Amino acid sequence: MNVVAIFDIGKTNKKVFLFNENYQIVWEKSVILAETVDEDGFPCENILELSKWVADRLTELKELKDYILKAINFSTYGASFVYVDEQGKALTPLYNYLKPYPETLLENFYPKYKGKKKFAVKTASPVLGSLNSGMQIYRFKEEKPDLFAKVKYCLHLPQYLSSILTQQYFTDITSIGCHTGLWNFKKMKYHKWVTNEGIIDKLPPIQNVEETLKIEDGISVGIGLHDSSSALIPYTINFTEPFVLLSTGTWSISINPFNDTPLTSDELKKDCLCFLQNKKIPVKAARLFAGNTHEVQSKRISEHFGLPNDFYKEITYNKDIIADLRITNFKESSFNTDSYIEKCPFENRNLEGFKNHEIAYHQLILDIIAQQVLSTRLVIDNSPVKKVFVDGGFSKNSIFMNLLAQAFPEMEVYAASMAQASALGAALAIHESWNPKPIQNDLIDLKFYKH
Template identity: 70%
Template sequence: MNAVAIFDIGKTNKKAFLFNESYQIVWENSVNLPETTDENGFPCEDILALKNWFLQCWEEMKLQTQYHLKAVNFSTYGASFVYIDEEGNPLTPLYNYLRPYPEKLKNKFYSKNKGEEVFAVKTASPVLGSLNSGMQIYRLKKENPEVFDKVKYCLHLPQYMSFLLTQQGFTDITSIGCHTNLWNFNKMKYHKWIEKQNITEKLAPIHSSEDAVIIENDIAVGIGLHDSSSALIPYIINFEDPFVLLSTGTWVITMNPFNDKKLTFEELQNDCLCFLQYKGKPVKASRLFAGNEHEIQSLKLAKHFDVAVDSYKHVLYDKEIITKLRAKFKQYTKGDSKILKDCPFNKRDLSEFENYDEAYHQLMLDLIAQQIVSTKLVIHNSPVKKIFVDGGFSKNSIYMNLLAEAFPEMEVYAASMAQASSLGAALAIHKSWNTKPIQNDLIDLKFYKH
């Protein structure tokens, strides 16, 4: 049977899978690689260790003789460049997108480009320092011109992984279209600052995310995708009716592929952005640090009530508790965007709650109050009728029931599938390896009534 190899490179976990033609995982491998540091001592990905693990896995996959390995593709975290020379060797560490950005250099950049507000709206990129990957190129050019001169290509991480097999440089629209400061969303082309800084020739040719290059043994190699865009692909393929996807993890990212309204500066300030999905269409998205907040508050609750840290996993939605809490405590239901800056639960006095279950229900009420505002930012003025939730919160009955109640005009579903971003990368190059039609049961749905 035909199979496709997928490498899913996260900041923490590196995973490799073989999918058969029915999109079932038939082989897997995962590793956590220790970080190294850059020249300033800031933690970063060990690019050599990553390369070695990848090539070792690739050889193992080719030995799985029960499957006919037809293709390979990549889904990786974004905002990360590998600068390669003429021989294809990295010239710098794989700088961390969390490393602090020099304020003076940032101010110089924006003052040359009509200021933060005008530039951010044009590029659909909130001002995020190193998380705007184009700013990393600008920094390299200004701080290290000798190294910059040796750069043949600046490759985002998914395209570097592909390069290791093809020795060909490509640029993928999902990588350059995600808060990079590189893409002009008004004109749907590179922003002119890139040409002015003589960076254009160091960006490899743009190719479709559905393209593949044939290497030895007739294996098709995809050019790779940004993981957020990749995780959206199964939904775009499986559902025609307008929807939003809440992808929940450390961040809860609300993605709306059916909102083509231009971003406003106010939306950008509230952590909205646009990225490009694999067919090049804009997706409006909002971010909320809700998974991280949930983790912090769960630790506080466990300590205060002297219970296990993961006790919340056993707390089921209780409508009576919700009714009681709404009568007893102030709830945040105005929909003011100020709520996005700080979770109301931070100001709650835990001694006022009778028990752990009651306090945890209030935490979820406060997180949902924030989520309503964040999600409405991207649902506004669009024809969306369905909300899909995947990731950690999709398994939380309190979160799901409160979300369904908050959006009574929507159909709200908990969605689950194995490895969404890996599945998306496999689907993107379906025609290069799979002889079967794409089935419509890749995603399991559970409907929540309001």
């Protein structure tokens, strides 16, 4: 059967999937690769190991007797640059976006471009240090000018992996448009600092993510996408009525493809950003560290009550517990403040006050939902949205889903499930170049939650 191979590269798990022409996964493999360290001893992705793993899997795929490999694409985490020389060889480690950023460089940079606040609004990027991948290039240029002079191209990770197969170099709009600090959203072109600082020539031409390049055996290879943008593609293909996607994992990201109003500095302060869809369409998004909060606080509950770490998987929604908690512990109206969004109230709750783990866990989700509602409303405001789709970890959490539906009585709230959203998006992006069949409209399973 004809298949497309998608390399879906997360920070922890590296996966490869084969999708058939109906976009069902017919083969998969995953690995966790050991990290290495950069020259400062900071942990980072081992780019040589990763490249080797991709090459080895490709050899394996070509030898599979039951499948005819028609196309390949990549979906990877963002905010990560690979710097290559004339031969396409990586010149540095793949620096980690969590690496602390030198204050002196920030103090040197922002005043040249009207200060942090104006720069953040123009580039739709909260000031996040190394998480603004454009600032990684600036740091490299300032700290290692001699090595930087040898750089032919700065490639985001998906485009680097694609270039290993094609020896061709491109920039993808979904990677540039995601809190990189590189793009001027008002003028819809690179921010002038990219030219002023002598970086523009090291960014390869922008290519449409639907375009592919032919390699040996007639295989079509895509240029790759940033994983958050890729995960949105199945939804925009399947649903035409306005919706918000709440993508949940370590971060809960509320994404509204139907809201392209310019970001305000107030929204930026509350962790809103814009990213660009594959047609250069801005999408407003708001981030909340909810999955991380859930992990840390549920561990606190498990230790307090002497339970296994995943105790919560056994707990289902109990409306009586919620009704009691709303009377005793929780006044939603008093939480509608800016500071509330930054910190989950559960962090300050004394676990001695809860009779059992079930009540404590319901309280944790109530507190997370109060934050989540404030975060999601930031992108819903002034847009025609009537549906909320939740995917990822929280979509399987009945307490979270029921409380979210109650918090948005004017919306239809659905738990959405599909196999591997970002991988599926990367496959759909290059549909035209390998798949003769029309795209079906049942790629996503929905479960409706009544409020």
